[in-house]
Amino acid sequence: MEQDGSTLKPSGIRGDKDASGVERVPGLLRLFAPGKALAVALPLRGGELELGRGSPALGEAQDPRMSRRHARIRFDGRRFWVTDLGSQNGTFVDGEPVPAETPREAQRVIRMGDSLFVPCADVNPLEQQGVVTRNGFVRGPALQTLLEEVARAARLGFPLHIHGESGTGKEGVARAFHENGPRSAGPFVAVNCAAIPQTIAERLLFGARKGAYSGAEADAQGYLQAADGGTLFLDEVVELDLSVQAKLLRALETKEVLSLGAAKPKTVDILICSASNKDLRGLVASGKLREDLYFRIGRPEVTIPPLRQRPEELALLIQREVQQVAPELGLHISLVEACLLRPWPGNVRELLVETRSAIQAALMQGAQRVEARHLSPSAGTAFSAAPPPLPAPEERVLPREAPSRARPIEADERARIEEALRQQGGNVAATARALGMHRTQLRRLLERHEIAIPAGNELE
Template sequence: MTTGPETQEDSRQQRARPEPPRPGLVFIFSGGAPMFRPVPLDGGRLVLGREDAGGQPLPDERLSRQHAEVRHEEARWHVEDLGSRNGTSVDGVQVLARRAFSEPRVLRLGNTLALFHEDVRRLAGADVQVAPDSVRGPGFNAALERVAAAATAGETLLITGESGTGKELAARAYHRAGPNARGRFVDINCAAVPASVAERLLFGSRRGAYSGADADTEGYVQAADRGVLFLDEVAELSPEVQAKLLRVLETREVLALGASRATPVDVRVCSATHKDLRAAVAAGQFRADLYYRLAQAEVRLPPLRERPEDVPWLLAHALRDSPTAPSVHATYVEACLSRPWPGNVRELLGEARRAARDATAAGSRSLRAEHLDPEAGTALTPPASPSAATVTPDRATVEATLAEHGGNISAAARALGLHRTQLYRLLQRWGLGTS
């Protein structure tokens, strides 16, 4: 028989259990403009239309009053077009009736785009912040909060992430949030500094230290005194410079080339790399003791493919300074969302500006999917030899493979040896829906 105290304990355990995830949609583009609106699927079901998308209207005239229904059942998403005038698609493929998906990414209704999200509770209170120099969605903001925490604690910071993810932006946030915010921010790209002069550029030199040294020269470390020294591509430092940098961090003193006495410095150090620095340590290419000094805190910046909600805002940001730039159409945003963008934000911004120039030159007032370069945002691979070139499958093979994999686009593309985007294009070419 259950006693009173046991019943109370059971009740406490039940209250402590985490709530189940709340699947939903995140609306990111509608009416020709970016937006950020997480909407949960109440009861696992959501009917979408022009006047009601989670209790609020959407500014898209191409939406029908009742456009589509989205359900989440048994770990699968079900999308049904409710006889809309302008169609419903998932990841670029039209949904003609009702269709089930395992891992969908982008829902398009008319000229409105939304992302499928397994748990919109995590986005409660989140937003996309647009600053003069950046666009900061929930994922990037979370990383910047960890950067600020490291700066406030006075820790050295190692920023990791792919090229183009915003490492310098994060380093400047570290500078602003730390105790040396009023001092200088001195940045150096270690990969661009020749090994032969790296030591004197970093630590300075005294008159007569080498041939042609006719005056004392301040190094980057001295220049950053009472400020922040940002070492970008820190993995490229030579072993000799690594040893001397370690001594600066340990003693808070710097010995200039040719000097007999070290001078004290108050410098906060932030470093960044796109390489795996732990692997470099294991391979003997980077000093372990320096790594631990530089990485008292370590923050990884998410690549663009992990922050798709930022894409519409970044496109608007890229074109904001051009009074003649065409308006961004939903098809262009949708096409950008289908690509991995290995160059991340830097690559996306550059491509958007190029596409806008080409669209304007062609007399188009709208930036659409056809203006996106076929190679933009795709993985960089060496050209295939004729014998290794991909053979385009015929329609019957594609239909059979899709049926074999239950209509799962990603799985079928892998089985066919194609990128998912290539398979989408074939389906569109042949007019194959997903019903």
């Protein structure tokens, strides 16, 4: 990890190569040591690594709750296997204890003592780039690489489109685009197009002259004029009406803005950055985005990876939030482990909101540290419809001769479970965590409603 100028770059063995020709290094990401978040790469030399108290691989951040020979991790080219070596405090894989001398596949997180590790098919990016904290923002290798691409586009004066799930930090990337561009000294104007009522979108974007409509008692500057000499960031630009898209395209191509009620256009000099969590080409095909506007703003494009693909940032984000909100509180390993086990569909935004809620719960309970018990059970899990209310007691009594029948499962609920199973490779325990339910509950649903496990996978 690089923070305030320091960088950790341990060495490791090399395996196969990625798409860019760089050799992959399988290993572990150590994300938590006793009471402290970190981001350290532990390569698996020879495809295997034994960890315990005093292991050189752990460096200075030793863990007194680990046994001297705690566990062995092995990578077989496809999967990571964890074997507890008879440790005193046990080894936990994906939230469950591992019997001694019994290999268990690890997919999400490994806990030994007060340390957390995440299996990773390639720790080379973390070895080479570390995790940096700049201006209060945590940036892992994936974001660093993306921001370098963003900076190149900005310096060349290109427009930029940012694609990413909700909460991944699209506006932060847009600000980096502005700061690295030729108009960084000018204004940065961020516009949430999804929040603009269609009836006034044209007036807000392009401005209006006095008397242009009833109630226009003075000239009103639009967003494009406000961004003159700087950068205009159009978040969810695809939400604009097609007629407004046409006028926006003309303004971008001519660099002239004609306000409502104006006789002459005004020249503007702006750099355009747009963003969406939707696929632009699909929207063009469905007629919701003008093809000519797509070719004006849709390239180059960068995609922000979701938080679940950037685990090296998660513990540091949580620790930073605790230090900012309640520095007197400690950070317990259980909270970080629980967060690593959840998919966080709302990404960084959701993680920070739920972390603040957990901090508030800890403060209200008079706790000295923030733990998993302070985290909402639904935090970081997929949204689902509320369960139907329980029937009255008399309605729940079945006739003595009637057979017991399961309530039919809704089609969308079945689809949600099947998709989660597919994403988790058929692992029921991991799927249950992603859905925010206990694995026993999920197993009963699968059996009751005859939902098939993907071929080649077991229930566990």
